[in-house]
Amino acid sequence: MALSGMRGLSVFISDIRNCQNKEQERLRVDKELGNVRTRFKNEKGLTPYEKKKYVWKMLYIYMLGYDVDFGHMEAVSLISAPKYPEKQVGYIVTSCLLNENHDFLRLAINTVRNDIIGRNETFQCLALTMVGNIGGREFAESLAPDVQKLLISSSCRPLVRKKAALCLLRLYRKNPDVVNVDGWADRMAQLMDERDLGVLTSSMSLLVALVSNNHEAYWSCLPKCVKVLERLARNQDVPQEYTYYGIPSPWLQVKTMRALQYFPTIEDPNTRRSLFEVLQRILMGTDVVKNVNKNNASHAVLFEALALVMHLDAEKEMMSQCVALLGKFIAVREPNIRYLGLENMTRMLMVTDVQDIIKRHQAQIITSLKDPDISIRRRALDLLYGMCDVSNAKDIVEELLQYLSTAEFAMREELSLKAAILAEKFAPDLSWYVDVILQLIDKAGDFVSDDIWFRVVQFVTNNEDLQPYAAVKAREYLDKPAIHETMVKVSAYILGEFGHLLARRPGCSPKELFGIIHEKLPSISTSSIPILLSTYAKILMHAQPPDPELQNQIWAIFNKYGSCIDVEIQQRAVEYLTLSSKGESLMDILAEMPKFPERQSALIKKAEDTELDTAEQSAIKLRAQQQAQTSNALVVTDQHTANGTLPVNQLGLVKMPSMSSNVDHDSADQQLPLENGTSSKVDSQPPADLLSDILGPLAIEGPPSSSVPSQPSTNSGLEVTAVEATAIVPAGEQANSVQPIGNIGERFHALCLKDSGVLYEDPYIQIGIKAEWRAHHGRLVLFLGNKNTSPLISVQATILPPSHLKMELSLVPETIPPRAQVQCPLEVINLHPSRDVAVLDFSYKFGSDMVNVKLRLPAVLNKFLQPLSVSAEEFFPQWRSLSGPPLKLQEVVRGVKPLPLLEMANLFNSYRLTICPGLDPNPNNLVASTTFYSESTRAMLCLMRIETDPADRTQLRMTVASGDPTLTFELKEFIKELLVSLPPATRAPPTQAPQMPQVAQPASVPAAPNDPGAILAALL
Incomplete structure (x- = not known):
């Protein structure tokens, strides 16, 4: 913007820059807008120079962020000015201030068209730039034919034709139904012979847009595109200004290869051979160097070439070469290159006959699972999942299980889902599958959905040889001092059905099985109690000869839960108590569950369908799949079988949820087999973990209900202001x-x-x-x-x-x-x-x-907290009764200031959140309790659990529960801010507060009596 001849504009800009604050700037802008408005009202007295100056001022004010709602007509009128300075201002300001639907643009269409079809190249460039920037429908209807003529004109300079190609591309993208491109195949083929690389690059961008909508009409352009690649690969006629770090026009190479991916195949053998020679040259000539800019350009070309190789289903030798090249990339130190190598190797899995070659790099891929960058770890997980088959399933699943113990919370759900899918698809024997699923539940119970243990129950039920082994493993896991609620459920179910097969083993008598299962009852949520009641009934049935002591113990439990407020628990307890008095007839009523109907897993069927998909698909579909990157997840949603007796739990495929979200379930009425001819619904909630067992279902993030503010308060008591x-x-x-x-x-x-x-x-x-x-x-x-x-x-x-x-x-x-x-x-x-x-x-x-x-x-909020220490007998019933959102909320908090566990416990205690030791068996977790007082809630018990990650102290998972939704949300956000902000006062309180001169101490408030009325009287 040349301002040397416009002193008024220069002075105005200097005034704005010298303003001390925003208010002064606004006053100066208002003054200038008033002056400009006054001068525009007397437009007849304005010279072209003055009008240009004021329009420049309008644009500058608009760029500062102020609304400019007048002067548009004056800006548009400058487009028709005969001289370049005024016309330039008109085009630039109109492009910035007006959108494609503005009425004033209609007034400029004829002037713009005259400039496009005129002889002045500078005016043509100005007009094409404005039309391309605005891209409105009326411009497309009126000007597209003229722009097309400029593009193919042999008399126009390359600069004009380049702008015409980009302008036409913009009009076509915005209005594909208006811009007529019928019969343009021959013209585009002619443009592919263009010697000027600027025009050729712009034309190639236009071609990519055209073939993406209809490749059939542009087959004649395919061999021309190959010739363009040959020309660039051999560095023929490539001017120095189009060579970037020794690479001939990398942008044009990428665009050309992208255009070729929209054609399904190349039938001509000579064209195909020429193209593969070019691709071979690209593959052989790309390596990692120290210059970052050259790496970026060469890798952009390389990865587009890899996509084209996969698209064209090249010979196995070239595929092997691609995999070998990617194998080098995933071993370099540069994280961006490792990421791209893993991502493209995952894409290579879509091509047949390369999986065995990719397996050679399995050790390096597994190493990438431990990379500091989570993006690289995710790509490594995707690649391991895709390359897994029967031959390497054991090794890969074992690595995933091992990694599960140290993985951050954001990846554990995806890890557990993928490990379960691989274990089912490629299990060499079912006992190994049972081992994997039980290990999975043991290591990551919080992140294992109910669908997974439903599936293992189905396998065990359908395979008699597997039943004793599964019962033994379930019994072994129950010996652990602390196990997840999901493990309690699956172990109880299996031992209830098949525990009698272990009767001769030490520690496996009905009375001993009942005792070890019943020990877990206090630590599970309400939704899991019905499963244990069913197990007790089964154990009582299999206790032969009858054991009066065992019978009395189980009957006492049934009696206790016969008056439970939960209808499901109450009904089971009453029915089982009545049935258990039937004597030998109980054997017929509570007989072993029959086999589930045999059917192929929906997961495996989907996997087989995917294997039939080769690279014989368009580039659009390929790129859409690459962008979607949908992963597989387990869901169990089958309805009742034909005879109406047995529900079937089947694996299906759904899109993998985001790392911080819970697994979606297809139905709220997931079924578990109960008794012969009956079924019982179990709450369709994600599983909890040990204190979540206790903990109840996983909670969602955010405000619990409409009664809670939709956005957290900004004036938090722990907020650290900028100044x-x-x-x-x-x-x-x-x-x-x-x-x-x-x-x-x-x-x-x-x-x-x-x-x-x-x-x-x-x-x-x-x-x-x-x-x-x-x-x-x-x-x-x-x-x-x-x-x-x-x-x-x-x-x-x-x-x-x-x-x-x-x-x-x-x-x-x-x-x-x-x-x-x-x-x-x-x-x-x-x-x-x-x-x-x-x-x-x-x-x-x-x-x-x-x-x-x-x-x-x-x-602040913590002033209304009263420290309270609770025992396990007091904590767990309260925790279970708060069964989920909005009373119980859970969130993974990142960006936490790293603190040793002891310091974190001291921090909680200082804010009146009492740490309760010994409630959580995991030494890396903290459990806290407190009482909150307010007029609406009175004395409200609040319970908290903090799960830390020893491998990453900057993240943790927090669960907060109370009897009031608003309190739960506010306390969760309070603790979150406390852990993330760590205000100076909490880190290192001043050793001695400054003393006030002659400050008399107020009368102390007497100790609080129990009666709130007495408290108020004492305070007043």
């Missing part, structure tokens, strides 16, 4: 000449943990706080201390409370005498859970200085 010294308001709104002493933010965070200290201090005043908290009531005393020998006048203090706090501040005197101190009591009542923060708007005058500050008050 700590301003405490709560932006610097621009708090421009005091008097600067505070010390860091206001750190003082606030310290008071979030302590009940007395300095909130604010400057050269004239010190504001201190002493607080007492009882249940949902609080009493704060503000100490306003004048540090000088002159009075502070015009003192004002206003409390800006959030909606959840009821706050009443006593009268603040307008004057604070010299060296004196004023005490101002502040009463606080917590109405409901929230993380919003109250603000003290405080101002005073000292001499000529007027000081105004807005200070956050430490009446």
